[in-house]
């Protein structure tokens with residue numbers, strides 16, 4: 001049964017739109033085709049508000065607000081692309097690039113990476129910070145998937161999809177600050193975790209090349225972030241739409257389905 | 259102890275179980291439970307973390323995530339005695355470095371580690387909030403202000419002379 005939702009008039013970049021009560025600025029903008037960049041937000045999952053790439057300016061408020069975690073309010077005036085916001089986004093992206101080891105040329109997600117896309121959109125041609133070059137061993141112990149923490153931006157999309165959609169909660173974030181990193185169960189290799197169901201939703205949700213199918217070569221890994229929204233809608237409405245694109249393993253791509 | 263030995267063969271689990279029972283295995287008691295576990299076992303090994311996860315029906319990765327978020331939890335066996343040196347701004351300016359170096363050399367123990375004989379764990383801390391007393395050291399939970407290398411080493415020696423039971 002479609003619930004009746006109260007309309008709230010707001011303005012985004014001079015366009016008046018009818019948002020729904022209880023909706024975030026990001027959700028409202030997307031329904032009207034207004035683009036606000038996001039990274040840790042994934043439709044169908046709880047809101048995390050960690051990456052801050054979605055910052056917008058709200059008239060009357062000095063601090064920029066994360067569009068994914070700010071609910072619409074009557075008569076709100078939102079700006080999504082001021083010079084200040086552009087500079088903030090660029091700084092955030094540069095910090096992410098400096099923090100991990102993101103080498104696009106050798107990455108399985110080259111060309112299919114949200115981090116790369118955001119950097120291109122923001123015109124990030126170089127990084128002003130010193131690269132940290134952390135030492136992070138790759139975990140290739142899972143029979144189907146690989147986790148490469150060098151490319152992880154700790155957006156926690158995999159953590160949330162595993163907890164909220166699959167219900168397994170294999171992943172979580174350990175430690176804090178620049179040491180925050182993903183762990184499976186008690187930090188043992190992924191292949192030795194007993195709670196993993198091999199469902200692959202984490203791989204589908206990852207915005208970067210941090211999670212991918214075994215045997216993927218450079219540029220071969222395609223994620224399917226819309227999978228989550230489809231599953232959630234199907235569960236809620238009992239309507240099943242055919243996938244636009246589904247996460248494929250390299251074997252399937254090569255027609256060799258093992 | 260009047261009660262029967264805990265099925266694991268380790269009676270310390272009985273203490274933990276008592277706490278779990280008292281808090282009705284409530285999931286929102288996770289941090290409290292980890293505190294009790296650390297008090298009883300000295301540190302949180304993988305076995306203990308798994309035991310807590312099972313007892314509270316929480317995913318192990320979440321238990322590890324919460325435990326590693328806080329500096330108060332240890333994941334390795336601790337020494338008989340612990341010396342924490344504050345290296346916050348005030349203590350640093352007043353010579354905390356020399357204290358760390360003296361303890362490190364005196365007991366052959368790297369900051370954050372435990373000496374090989376298991377005698378002393380050396381830690382560094384960020385501002386303990388007693389800057390007026392800088393430089394501050396904490397030895398087995400006792401805060402001591404206005405320390406230098408020599409007085410700290412003396413405090414550790416004094417602490418070592420106190421028999422276990424009184425401690």
Ligand code: SF4
Pocket residue numbers: 151152153154155156157158159182202205206207208210211
């Ligand atoms: S592995 Fe991917 S989805 Fe998971 S936290 Fe890292 S970047 Fe995000």
Ligand code: FES
Pocket residue numbers: 037038039040041048049050051052053054055066067068069
């Ligand atoms: S998308 Fe809003 S904070 Fe990450």
Ligand code: FES
Pocket residue numbers: 344345346347348349350384385386387388389390392393394
């Ligand atoms: S700097 Fe040591 S107590 Fe504040």
